[in-house]
């Protein structure tokens with residue numbers, strides 16, 4: 280690869296703290312943002328270039344010469360915990376017209392309009408879990424009773440996966456994008472968990488071909504120009520199940536921990552229910568739960584090219600990062616390392632959901648879930664509080680999707 284001439288950043292980045300300090304490395308990276316591309320090295324020795332500002336982030340994600348790429352069988356250019364094997368229909372590592380063809384078939388189920396129509400359904404799932412919390416009484420663990428089951432149930436229903444399969448996709452996520460703290464990367468176990476999920480989905484696809492309903496899988500079985508194979512549908516839905524519950528669950532948990540630890544921000548959030556959508560945008564900008572400075576899937580340089588002031592060679596890697604893009608002066612008029620809900624201004628133009636052809640397919644769903652989960656929980660239980668300080672929570676910043684294992688609260 281093009282030889283680095285500045286200090287190489289050794290990954291993984293560690294925060295050494297708790298859910299309240301996920302932005303610690305950003306302060307350091309902020310000082311190097313003039314470099315535009317910072318060389319990084321993964322523990323497996325793969326070296327690449329990380330973007331530091333908003334313009335280069337967007338340019339990288341919309342440049343057709345950079346290909347999203349990730350598969351087993353060669354040195355992993357991405358965080359070692361991400362060991363989802365490649366499979367047909369798995370859109371994050373597809374490119375060009377093939378990627379677009381499959382992505383488009385699912386896009387209608389996640390558009391702004393479709394999610395608006397789904398709000399009553401999402402609200403009913405949230406309310407059902409709030410009723411359960413009320414029946415259970417204080418104290419409860421919000422991860423198992425609230426943050427994880429709601430996005431799992433919602434994405435499962437949209438796709439058309441029977442509810443009793445939720446543990447299978449939660450397990451597959453835990454062994455791939457959310458590996459246990461201290462656990463070794465185990466691509467074999469991860470591969471098996473994902474293969475199991477793929478098999479479960481394959482059976483659902485076959486059943487829906489015989490007896491279609493109104494879910495996404497049934498819709499995908501009707502594609503005819505050209506048709507999708509069972510394996511492609513199962514691959515796409517494996518992606519949607521993995522991406523569609525863990526990120527939202529973790530973001531909700533971290534956002535709640537921050538709000539419950541910051542009375543000033545909490546007071547602002549609950550005082551103005553008309554601005555919940557705006558508050559969620561600032562929370563999503565601030566609460567990034569994706570490792571390595573909010574990394575997207577690494578992009579492989581396919582031709583020699585000039586990029587961000589550097590000459591890159593075919594075979595180099597570029598990793599666009601949402602974390603530093605989201606503290607760029609162009610989106611932060613205030614202190615970029617602070618959460619500031621009280622600002623009277625339009626929602627921040629962050630890129631926490633990515634940019635370009637691979638921009639998050641589920642972003643409108645994630646927004647609706649976060650809005651309803653946070654605002655309804657805080658309305659229903661106005662005296663809710665953490666049982667222990669945030670610094671004492673079991674916080675895993677070693678996984679690709681940061682997570683907490685428990686969030687005990689009382690009211």
Ligand code: HEM
Pocket residue numbers: 340347370371372382389434518519522523524526527530575576577601631632633634636637638639640641642644645
């Ligand atoms: C707060 C929650 C979420 C965050 C922060 C998030 C973030 C992201 C980011 C940054 C990307 C771009 C990756 C890249 O360019 O390499 C992405 C892609 C994706 N996300 Fe999300 N996501 C969230 C929730 C969801 C949900 C609920 C779904 C469910 C449908 C979902 C499905 C996807 C899919 C399918 C892709 C790949 C799209 C493609 O390659 O065309 N995400 N997400």
